[in-house]
Amino acid sequence: MSxxxxxxxxxFSSARINRVIAKVSDQRFSTMGLSxxxxxxxxxxxxxxxLNPSSIADELSLDRSTVTRFLDKLExxxxxxRTHKGRQxxxxxxxxxxxxxxxxxxxxxxxxxxxxxxxxxxxxxRLRTLLNDDFKKIQE
Numbered sequence: 001m002s003x004x005x006x007x008x009x010x011x012f013s014s015a016r017i018n019r020v021i022a023k024v025s026d027q028r029f030s031t032m033g034l035s036x037x038x039x040x041x042x043x044x045x046x047x048x049x050x051l052n053p054s055s056i057a058d059e060l061s062l063d064r065s066t067v068t069r070f071l072d073k074l075e076x077x078x079x080x081x082r083t084h085k086g087r088q089x090x091x092x093x094x095x096x097x098x099x100x101x102x103x104x105x106x107x108x109x110x111x112x113x114x115x116x117x118x119x120x121x122x123x124x125x126r127l128r129t130l131l132n133d134d135f136k137k138i139q140e
Contacts (some may be wrong), residue, residue, distance in 0.1 A: 028107045032100065037062070038070055039104055042079060042093065046101050050083070050090035056135055061135075 006012040025036040032039070040060055045051060055069040071091060074080045079097035083090050093101075116124045 025111055030113050038074060041070055042097055042100060045093045045106050050092050052088060052090055
């Protein structure tokens with residue numbers, strides 16, 4: 001019987017590094033009682049504009065049902081408000097959600113520095129660029 005080399009599998013390799021990267025992110029944002037996804041949604045909403053859930057899903061590459069689930073949690077914690085204009089749902093930050101932005105941006109900056117510290121500046125930039133470029137190719 002031959003041994004399988006899992007490192008030859010793109011899924012295995014990408015999932016393995018994703019687990020490490022996600023763990024670091026989740027640990028940082030958990031200090032605010034937030035998941036990484038909740039934090040990213042709150043940061044994305046920091047435009048002052050009313051955004052619809054579909055635009056949030058598109059920007060963060062999430063399923064719409066996932067965004068709805070996270071918006072429910074954030075609304076229950078009074079960080080966001082959803083308003084209905086006809087058939088359209090619009091999402092904005094509440095005052096409580098706006099108050100989190102400075103701390104979220106600090107954690108975001110620290111998080112990116114942690115990845116640079118882990119990988120080195122050049123490797124972090126190469127990996128991030130490769131992932132973003134390849135994601136765009138897959139979406140075409």
